[in-house]
Amino acid sequence: MKVSKKTQKKTRIKLIETAVDLMIQNGYEKTSMRQIARTAKVGDATIYNYFPSKEKIVWAYILHRQECAVAKIAAIPNFETYGLQEQIHTYFETILEGYLPDREFLTVAFKITQQSFVTHSEDSAPINQVFITQIRHFLESAIQREEIPKQPIDSMLPHLILNVYMVIVMYWMKDNSTHFTKTTELMDLVLGILMGVLKQGLIQNCLDLGGFLFRHTLFSQVNSWLDGTIMSNVKTQFKKGL
Missing domain, CATH: 1.10.357 (Tetracycline Repressor; domain 2)
Structure with missing residues (x-):
């Protein structure tokens, strides 16, 4: 028999509420999936169609x-x-x-x-x-x-x-x-x-400032690299000339 989505939602919420009540009473470790299912009047295997573990119930x-x-x-x-x-x-x-x-x-x-x-x-x-x-x-x-x-x-x-x-x-x-x-x-x-x-607008200003500083730093690094490359080429050509 196919279960409607409305019934599934009700069962899901019932399992969550039952699990929370039992965990408050008995503690998380001492509460079992079987205990949750039986207290909620759901089949021992049926509960796993909704939640694979107690932790997943907590997230839910x-x-x-x-x-x-x-x-x-x-x-x-x-x-x-x-x-x-x-x-x-x-x-x-x-x-x-x-x-x-x-x-x-x-x-x-x-x-x-x-x-x-x-x-x-x-x-x-x-x-x-x-x-x-x-x-x-x-x-x-x-x-x-x-x-x-x-x-x-x-x-x-x-x-x-x-x-x-x-x-x-x-x-x-x-x-x-x-x-x-x-x-x-x-x-x-x-x-x-x-x-x-x-x-x-301080958050946007901070982001704009961060972007500017990043671009400036990147530009400086690229320029330094290019200058270094150019100078290296000049030195190479100079040595060849000698």
Whole structure:
């Protein structure tokens, strides 16, 4: 019997949620694929049609939270009228709110996935892509409404904001302040600095300066090489003349 995509999606989410609950209760190492399947009322073999391992479930959990956050901000009335800083701030907060019920598990998830995030493995790529696509959309909209000047949105900037987000998440996991006010203050501070940099066009200026210095250095090296080659030829011809 063929299972519909809608049913597959529900089963996938159920397996993710069940796995997270069991890992919080019993720990990652003591939770087995069979236990996850039986608790979710899925066949022992069927679970492998969705996930080949527990680690893949952890990755799927993070991706699911990212996708849920994107869907939630898309449903916010008049979200497109928000300023860039408010859009990014709301996006970050929405992701953290999604993690809140499983905050204890997030520490485990990050330990499992941290190295892959650093090396940009195939597991982290879909998650990063969801985030970067959303940030790029924010930046493009801000440029169109002339809130900020043109930015290198297709290169380093979205990845820079991704790194900022990762730092904020790690800080949030250890934040014991009431209503996570310290995390909110950190976001306000970091995003305020980022907006100042973007509005001044400093990132593009730095890239332009870097490009100029690179071209200047390359030009100087080529000239030095040519001068050396020419002088060598002159010396050779001079010796032949002697």
